[in-house]
Each structure stands twice: as structure tokens, then as C-alpha cells.
Amino acid sequence: MNTNTRSKLAIPDDLTKRREMLKDRLDPKKQRIVVCGDTGCTVCGSRELVPVIEKVLQERGLAKKVELKIAGCLGFCENGPLVLVFPGAVFYQQVQAEDAEEIVEKTVLQGEIIERLLYTDSADGRKITCAYDIPFYKLQKRVLLETGWYIDPLDIDDYIAHGGYAALAKVLGEMTPEGVIAEMKKAGLRGRGGAGFPTGLKWEFCRASAGDEKYILCNADEGDPGAFMDRSLLEGNPHAVLEGIIISAYAVGAKEGIIYIRIEYPTAVLKIEQAVRQARELGLLGRDILGSGFDFEVAISKGAGAFVCGEETALIRAAEGKVGEPRQKPPYPADVGFGGKPTVINNVETFVNVPLIINRGAAAYHEIGTESSGGTKIFCLVGKVKNSGLVEVPFGTTLRQIIFGIGGGIKNGKRFKAVQTGGPSGGCLPEEMLDLKVDFKDLAQAGSIMGSGGMIVMDEDTCVVDVARYFLQFLKSESCGKCFSCRVGIQRMLEIYERITTGAGSIEDLDLLEELAVTVKDASMCGLGQTSANPVLSTLRYFREEYLAHVRDKRCPAGVCRPLFRYSIDKELCIGCGSCAEQCQAEAIVETEEGSYSINPELCTRCGVCMEICVADAIIKG
Amino acid sequence: MVQIALNGLRVEVDEGMTILEAARFYGIAIPTLCYLEGLSPYGACRLCLVEIGSPGQSKLVTSCTYRVEEGLIVRTDSDWVIKRRKMLIELYLATCPSSKVIQDLASKYHVTSVRFTPWYEDCILCGLCVRMCAEQMQGKAIGFAHRGSNRKVTTPFDKESEVCRLCGGCMYVCPACQSRCQGPQEEQPVCNACLNLQQPCLDYFDDKMCFMDPCVACELDTNRELKVKRRL
Ligand SMILES: Cc1cc2nc3c(=O)[nH]c(=O)nc-3n(C[C@H](O)[C@H](O)[C@H](O)COP(=O)(O)O)c2cc1C
Ligand code: SF4
Ligand code: SF4
Ligand code: SF4
Ligand code: FES
Numbered sequence: 001m002n003t004n005t006r007s008k009l010a011i012p013d014d015l016t017k018r019r020e021m022l023k024d025r026l027d028p029k030k031q032r033i034v035v036c037g038d039t040g041c042t043v044c045g046s047r048e049l050v051p052v053i054e055k056v057l058q059e060r061g062l063a064k065k066v067e068l069k070i071a072g073c074l075g076f077c078e079n080g081p082l083v084l085v086f087p088g089a090v091f092y093q094q095v096q097a098e099d100a101e102e103i104v105e106k107t108v109l110q111g112e113i114i115e116r117l118l119y120t121d122s123a124d125g126r127k128i129t130c131a132y133d134i135p136f137y138k139l140q141k142r143v144l145l146e147t148g149w150y151i152d153p154l155d156i157d158d159y160i161a162h163g164g165y166a167a168l169a170k171v172l173g174e175m176t177p178e179g180v181i182a183e184m185k186k187a188g189l190r191g192r193g194g195a196g197f198p199t200g201l202k203w204e205f206c207r208a209s210a211g212d213e214k215y216i217l218c219n220a221d222e223g224d225p226g227a228f229m230d231r232s233l234l235e236g237n238p239h240a241v242l243e244g245i246i247i248s249a250y251a252v253g254a255k256e257g258i259i260y261i262r263i264e265y266p267t268a269v270l271k272i273e274q275a276v277r278q279a280r281e282l283g284l285l286g287r288d289i290l291g292s293g294f295d296f297e298v299a300i301s302k303g304a305g306a307f308v309c310g311e312e313t314a315l316i317r318a319a320e321g322k323v324g325e326p327r328q329k330p331p332y333p334a335d336v337g338f339g340g341k342p343t344v345i346n347n348v349e350t351f352v353n354v355p356l357i358i359n360r361g362a363a364a365y366h367e368i369g370t371e372s373s374g375g376t377k378i379f380c381l382v383g384k385v386k387n388s389g390l391v392e393v394p395f396g397t398t399l400r401q402i403i404f405g406i407g408g409g410i411k412n413g414k415r416f417k418a419v420q421t422g423g424p425s426g427g428c429l430p431e432e433m434l435d436l437k438v439d440f441k442d443l444a445q446a447g448s449i450m451g452s453g454g455m456i457v458m459d460e461d462t463c464v465v466d467v468a469r470y471f472l473q474f475l476k477s478e479s480c481g482k483c484f485s486c487r488v489g490i491q492r493m494l495e496i497y498e499r500i501t502t503g504a505g506s507i508e509d510l511d512l513l514e515e516l517a518v519t520v521k522d523a524s525m526c527g528l529g530q531t532s533a534n535p536v537l538s539t540l541r542y543f544r545e546e547y548l549a550h551v552r553d554k555r556c557p558a559g560v561c562r563p564l565f566r567y568s569i570d571k572e573l574c575i576g577c578g579s580c581a582e583q584c585q586a587e588a589i590v591e592t593e594e595g596s597y598s599i600n601p602e603l604c605t606r607c608g609v610c611m612e613i614c615v616a617d618a619i620i621k622g
Numbered sequence: 623m624v625q626i627a628l629n630g631l632r633v634e635v636d637e638g639m640t641i642l643e644a645a646r647f648y649g650i651a652i653p654t655l656c657y658l659e660g661l662s663p664y665g666a667c668r669l670c671l672v673e674i675g676s677p678g679q680s681k682l683v684t685s686c687t688y689r690v691e692e693g694l695i696v697r698t699d700s701d702w703v704i705k706r707r708k709m710l711i712e713l714y715l716a717t718c719p720s721s722k723v724i725q726d727l728a729s730k731y732h733v734t735s736v737r738f739t740p741w742y743e744d745c746i747l748c749g750l751c752v753r754m755c756a757e758q759m760q761g762k763a764i765g766f767a768h769r770g771s772n773r774k775v776t777t778p779f780d781k782e783s784e785v786c787r788l789c790g791g792c793m794y795v796c797p798a799c800q801s802r803c804q805g806p807q808e809e810q811p812v813c814n815a816c817l818n819l820q821q822p823c824l825d826y827f828d829d830k831m832c833f834m835d836p837c838v839a840c841e842l843d844t845n846r847e848l849k850v851k852r853r854l
Binding site: 172269273323328332476477478479480481482483484485487488489490491492508512515516518519522524525546 | 660665666667668669671681682683684687689702705706710713714717737738739746747749766767769770771772773792831
């Protein structure tokens with residue numbers, strides 16, 4: 001059989017045969033160069049690398065022998081563009097076009113390592129060659145992300161060669177829908193979209209719902225600022241998402257599915273479209289899939305990108321072509337969903353776990369994670385950590401392990417202050433909470449949420465009052481605006497923040513803020529409004545002192561809220577060079593009689609230029 | 623029929639009824655701003671909050687959109703409900719002090735002070751006008767546009783409507799402008815109730831309606847600066 005032909009896979013055996021034919025793709029000795037093609041690395045120039053490497057391989061006559069792959073996100077976005085060279089998983093970072101020839105020349109041809117492109121361990125300054133030895137990767141449990149290193153997301157055969165669609169064949173050939181649902185329950189799979197609802201239970205409700213016409217919706221809206229787990233999965237391994245969707249459709253009894261994806265993800269859209277096309281060509285979508293008698297089709301719906309459209313009821317409306325506004329539950333989508341029909345709606349990452357559970361078996365899968373949440377969770381670790389990027393860890397890993405182990409601690413020798421989990425409506429947790437195990441329940445008890453997996457680390461230079469204000473600002477424009485409590489409550493909270501951060505706040509404002517926040521939380525209809533108070537309430541709970549400093553002492557300890565701190569010059573340290581006065585745009589710095597300089601706080605705009613410029617470190621902020 | 627516990631009373635109500643309908647049927651008052659018999663329930667004003675579920679596991683839901691179910695425990699005036707409701711009324715007062723409907727609500731529920739800067743809005747986005755127009759007048763001349771703090775009621779593309787029949791139904795149901803009230807103002811914190819029953823727009827125009835934003839007539843009436851300032 002020629003694998004280039006797109007002949008339909010009529011029975012499970014055809015799939016096995018095809019995989020057999022593709023066996024040599026798995027050869028561990030095969031030489032391979034993997035270039036990260038995800039957005040982060042692309043921005044840093046990874047796409048320019050590809051034609052250069054191609055050309056060099058061509059010139060050396062290696063085009064056949066050495067495989068060149070453009071992968072999805074390799075995870076360590078901080079250090080892009082990333083290149084992996086196999087065998088050996090040699091990890092090169094910040095690779096530029098001029099390095100390409102050398103990589104082929106030295107590493108591919110002679111197995112020589114290029115020191116300058118290696119990762120240097122932030123702890124001991126050691127150079128590390130193999131990706132698996134880098135603490136950032138070593139301390140993770142990359143069961144979902146790992147495949148992205150080996151397969152070409154645009155080629156279904158690559159996925160098949162690496163065991164793809166085997167779970168689907170197994171489900172269709174050997175399992176009943178009830179059996180699949182039972183397996184999901186046993187695996188302890190919970191939705192990764194935010195709420196953590198048990199997936200098996202959700203499927204069971206929908207399966208039990210009356211009617212023959214049912215739908216599967218894949219939530220690929222991912223609207224949290226700074227979160228890109230779902231995008232990476234869609235770009236790196238789109239077939240895994242698709243396989244999960246088809247299996248869920250079989251379990252629920254749906255004949256049609258919709259992937260609702262935000263249009264701001266053009267590459268992800270392209271890849272999932274390609275995946276659907278290829279799967280259809282091979283008969284993995286359509287009528288009588290693998291000869292099982294099961295029919296299923298998938299459509300792709302592109303969302304225009306309102307954050308609130310990620311909420312399931314709003315998403316259903318948006319997919320129906322209506323205004324994306326949430327509605328009151330019950331009825332739940334499992335009873336009344338798309339087009340009024342029973343619908344299962346799951347997150348991208350949730351779907352990717354499904355084939356994994358079938359392949360490994362629920363029990364083995366559940367060995368990872370906690371009692372109540374099986375498996376791993378992908379986080380977007382960003383902010384003031386040394387190593388930022390995509391991080392996959394088992395449920396139950398502590399925040400400390402993630403931030404200080406994988407993340408390598410805080411940048412520039414600063415102190416850790418807070419970590420914000422769960423996107424805009426998550427909460428800020430302080431140092432005392434670092435040993436908290438990351439889990440849906442524990443995070444909620446601590447006043448934050450899991451959300452879809454955003455994790456923003458903040459250091460001592462961050463003002464948590466300002467952070468809370470920032471998130472409210474986002475929610476103010478992203479709320480749908482229907483509930484009076486959410487729309488007006490958020491704006492009124494912002495008004496209070498405006499006062500607090502400009503020095504006009506009072507102690508009573510803090511009580512008012514709290515009263516308002518709980519009202520917004522209790523009185524609003526959907527998850528957006530109900531969680532919008534989290535940034536406010538969690539910072540009030542853990543960082544009250546900082547609020548008090550703002551309202552009582554009119555001082556911003558972190559030096560962020562401009563009206564609430566000052567720059568001054570330490571006369572002892574000032575060497576009288578005058579460069580600060582030269583650079584000050586506000587002309588706020590004047591020479592004193594003793595030959596040093598001083599800053600007029602009335603004129604100073606708190607831009608901080610003087611502090612950067614002073615060679616004597618004589619400028620004091622506070 | 624289903625049985626529910628309404629403020630501790632065991633009562634029977636028709637299946638499919640909302641909590642609000644059931645409560646009203648039994649003579650229990652729940653304040654509303656976006657509900658009107660004859661229009662579909664909308665759940666935007668959040669004033670009709672009630673507490674449902676057994677103590678310890680209860681939550682607040684809007685009674686106008688929540689349908690009764692067998693064994694449902696409902697408390698319409700628990701401490702929790704009253705606290706949140708009063709805060710909402712305070713927010714309404716600060717948003718739209720010139721609405722007599724809102725001033726009356728405040729008096730009824732003992733909201734006597736406002737801790738926020740008044741905005742003098744002409745609309746609370748309750749959506750009554752939109753539903754009135756679509757469901758009773760078969761007009762569909764107005765609807766919501768934008769989201770979040772920019773949400774407003776308007777005609778498609780803010781153009782003068784070709785389908786509006788100038789029936790006035792929208793104004794008739796509007797809680798924000800059906801009767802005007804001076805409201806507590808800086809110099810004069812007393813509500814001069816009912817001094818100004820005439821919609822200001824009618825003094826100036828024959829055919830302009832309250833769905834214009836900014837409403838030309840109301841702009842003349844209120845302090846424009848205040849409106850500009852509050853948009854953060
Ligand atoms: C404001 C808001 C935004 C949301 N955005 C997303 C999103 O971008 N992606 C997502 O998968 N779920 C999002 N959710 C959660 C969904 O409503 C829903 O719970 C989820 O898609 C269910 O899938 P799961 O069970 O697999 O988690 C959002 C919820 C709210 C309230
Ligand atoms: S809580 Fe906010 S986002 Fe949700 S429905 Fe209400 S107004 Fe819209
Ligand atoms: S006046 Fe116009 S907008 Fe108002 S209800 Fe009548 S038709 Fe609708
Ligand atoms: S114009 Fe009046 S009726 Fe219409 S939404 Fe605004 S407040 Fe409600
Ligand atoms: S009357 Fe129920 S929300 Fe307005």
C-alpha cells in the first residue's frame with residue numbers, strides 16, 4: 001500500500017496496516033531536526049530558519065536522510081527560537097538563521113555539540129545538552145505535550161505512525177458507549193476548561209437525555225489573556241483533539257460536532273481544518289467510520305473573539321449565529337444545547353486526554369494526579385519567573401514545585417510576592433500558599449480558581465492593588481453587560497480602585513469594595529460575573545496591608561501607583577554629575593547649593609529615568 | 623403540580639411556573655425592574671434574587687428566570703438576599719437617580735444613602751423596551767448593541783429606524799424614564815418626587831424616543847460633564 005494514496009480505511013485492520021507501513025518513521029536512530037513553529041518562536045524568527053536549514057540539507061544531499069519538522073509549541077517559549085536535534089534530543093535555544101548551517105554541519109553530520117546554543121542552567125551555570133536533562137522539562141510530566149516533539153501536525157500519517165487513532169479503533173471495535181463513559185469516570189477526568197466538571201458524568205447526562213439528535217462542541221475559544229495551552233495543542237497535535245472529539249461523540253451518541261475556535265488563532269484554525277480534511281479523506285470522519293456503522297461529521301465555526309463567548313451557553317449561542325450572551329442554567333447544555341438539542345461541550349485539553357485514557361487504560365492514567373482529579377494539567381507559566389512557557393504537571397503538584405522547581409524561581413534575584421492563577425477572574429495567592437497543591441478544589445478554597453491554566457508570577461515590584469485593577473479593567477469591557485450587577489458592579493469597583501491608586505481612597509472604601517465585590521459575585525448570572533470579584537477579594541484577603549498602605553499612608557509600597565510614591569536623591573551618595581537633571585523631561589531636578597541635586601516632587605512625573613541613569617545609585621524610590 | 627417550600631410554607635404550584643410567579647401568586651412581594659407580565663423573562667436587573675436550596679448549600683438565583691422544581695426550598699427575604707438586594711438598589715440609585723421607579727424602590731427597601739458618585743444615566747439596560755417592541759408591538763425596531771460597559775439600547779447601526787411606528791410602547795414600560803424624578807443632587811439631596819412627570823424629550827421633539835443614546839433630550843436635561851467623567 002502506498003501511504004500517499006488517501007484510500008479510505010474501511011476496517012480497523014486497514015488502520016493497523018497503514019501504521020505498519022509507516023513503521024520506519026518511528027526509527028529512534030533516524031536523524032531529525034525539529035523547529036518550533038508556534039507563535040512565540042515564530043515571532044523570534046523560527047520560520048526564517050526553516051528555508052535555510054532546508055537549503056543546507058539540500059546542498060549536502062541530506063534532504064532524504066534527515067527529516068526536518070516544524071512542530072507545535074516546544075514549551076520553553078522564553079528561549080525561542082528553539083531547535084531540537086534527534087537522536088539525543090539536543091536542545092538549542094535562540095537559534096538564528098546564521099546558526100543553521102553550523103547545526104547541520106556539526107551536530108547532524110558529526111554529532112558535535114555547539115556549546116554557544118545550549119541552555120545554561122540558571123542554578124549552577126552548567127551547560128545542558130539534552131532537552132530531557134533541562135530542569136524545566138525534567139520536572140514536568142509531559143504526557144500530552146510530549147507527542148508534539150515528534151509529529152508533524154500537518155500530516156495525519158505521522159500521527160498514525162505514533163499510535164494515532166488506535167484509541168478510536170479500539171473504542172469503535174471493542175467498547176460500548178457506556179463502557180467508554182465508565183472508563184472516563186474511572187480515570188477521574190475533569191474538564192480542563194475551568195470548572196473541572198467530571199467529564200464522564202457530563203457525557204452520561206447527555207447520553208441519557210431524550211432525543212436522537214445530539215451534538216458535541218469543542219470549546220477552543222481560549223480568551224484568557226496570556227493563556228495559550230489550547231492553541232499549542234491545536235497547533236502541535238490537532239489530530240489528538242479530533243480523535244477525542246470522535247470518541248466522545250460515539251460515547252454520547254452524537255452525529256455532528258462543532259469546533260468553535262477563535263479567529264485570532266489563524267495557524268490553529270488552519271491546522272485543525274487540515275486535520276479534519278485528512279481524517280475525512282481516510283474515512284475517520286463521515287459515514288460508517290472504520291466499518292463500525294457509526295457516522296460522525298465535524299464542522300468548524302470561527303468565533304469573533306469575545307472572552308465571554310468561552311462560557312458554554314454563550315458559546316452555543318455564538319455557534320448558532322446569535323449574539324454570544326450567556327443564559328441561565330438550568331437547563332444545562334446536556335439537556336438543551338446547540339439548536340435546543342442535548343449537547344456535550346468540552347475544552348480542547350479535555351478532548352486530548354480522551355485517547356490517552358483509552359490507550360493507557362483508566363487505572364494507569366489515574367496513577368497520575370490526585371484522588372479527585374486524574375492526569376496532568378498544562379499551565380502557562382509567565383511573569384517574573386526565570387523559565388516561562390508551557391508547563392505540564394500532574395494534579396496535586398504544589399505551586400512551589402511549579403514556580404521554583406520548573407520555573408527556576410524569580411528573575412533578577414527579586415523576592416516572590418504573589419501568583420495569580422486562573423486568568424482574569426482568578427485570585428492572587430501569597431507566599432504562605434505556595435505549598436498549596438494545585439487542584440480544582442484546593443485552589444477554589446484558597447480564593448482563586450484553576451481556570452484554564454494561566455499562572456502569572458509576580459515579584460516584589462508588583463503592586464497587587466494595581467493588578468486587581470488591571471483585571472477588572474479587562475472584565476469591564478469583556479462582560480456581556482446583561483446583568484446589572486456584573487456590568488455596573490465592575491465599573492463601580494474600578495471607580496473605587498481609581499480612588500485608592502491615586503491617593504483619594506479611604507478605609508471605608510475598602511469595606512465598600514468588599515461589599516460590592518460579594519454582591520457582584522452572588523448576584524450575577526454566569527461564571528464571568530461570579531468570578532470577577534476573585535481578584536478583588538483574594539487581594540483584600542491576603543494583601544490587606546498593601547491596601548491599607550495605599551489608603552491610610554497614601555503610599556504604594558511597590559512603587560507602581562504613581563501618585564503614591566516619590567523619587568528623591570540621597571545626598572551622601574550623589575556625586576553631583578548632573579546626568580539625571582539633563583535627562584529629566586519634566587525638568588524636576590535642580591542642583592542644590594551643596595553641589596548635589598534634588599527632585600521637586602511637584603514636577604516629577606515618576607517616569608523613573610533618573611533612577612535608571614544614576615551611576616551612583618543615589619536615587620531612592622519610596 | 624409540584625410542591626415547594628416558600629419561606630417555610632409548603633405550597634403547591636403549577637409546574638413550569640417561575641419562582642417569581644409562584645411567589646406573587648401566594649402574595650409574596652419580590653422587587654423587579656426588568657420583569658413585566660406579558661413579556662418574556664430576561665434576568666438582567668438581578669433585583670428579584672432569592673435564595674434557593676437547603677441552608678449551607680444554598681445559592682442566589684433570579685426568581686424571574688428560575689422555574690420551580692419538586693422539593694425546591696425558596697427564601698425570598700433571607701438576610702443574604704436583603705443585603706445583596708439593598709446593595710443593588712444603592713447601585714441603581716447611583717446610576718439613575720432621576721428615575722421615580724428607582725427612588726420609590728429605595729424608599730420601600732430602606733436604602734437611605736448612596737456611597738457612589740451619581741451618574742445620571744437615562745437607561746439601566748433592563749431590556750423592557752426591547753422586548754416590548756419585539757414581543758408586543760411586533761416592531762423589532764430596537765435592540766442591544768456592544769458589550770460590557772459599552773452596551774446600549776439602540777436602533778440598528780444607530781440609524782433612524784424604518785420600522786419604528788412611534789407607538790411609544792418602549793417609553794411606556796421604561797423604568798428609567800417613564801416618570802422622571804429630580805433625584806438627590808449635590809445642592810439638593812432631597813428627592814423632589816414627581817415634579818417632572820413629562821418626559822423631557824416630548825418638550826423638544828415630537829418623534830424622538832428614549833432609545834436614542836445619547837438621548838438628545840436627556841443630554842439637555844442632565845449634566846453632560848458627569849457622564850463623560852464616569853467613563854474610566
Ligand atoms: C467567562 C468564561 C469564559 C470561559 N472561557 C472558556 C474558554 O475560553 N475555553 C474553555 O474551554 N472553557 C471556557 N469556559 C468554561 C466553559 O463554560 C465550560 O465550562 C467548558 O468549556 C466545559 O468544558 P470542560 O468540561 O471540558 O472544562 C469559560 C467560562 C466562563 C464563565
Ligand atoms: S454575569 Fe456578566 S458576563 Fe455573565 S451574563 Fe451577566 S453580565 Fe453577562
Ligand atoms: S415606539 Fe418604536 S421602538 Fe418603541 S416599541 Fe414602538 S415600534 Fe418599538
Ligand atoms: S430605555 Fe428604559 S426600558 Fe429600555 S432598557 Fe433602558 S431602562 Fe429599560
Ligand atoms: S426581574 Fe428578575 S432579573 Fe430583573
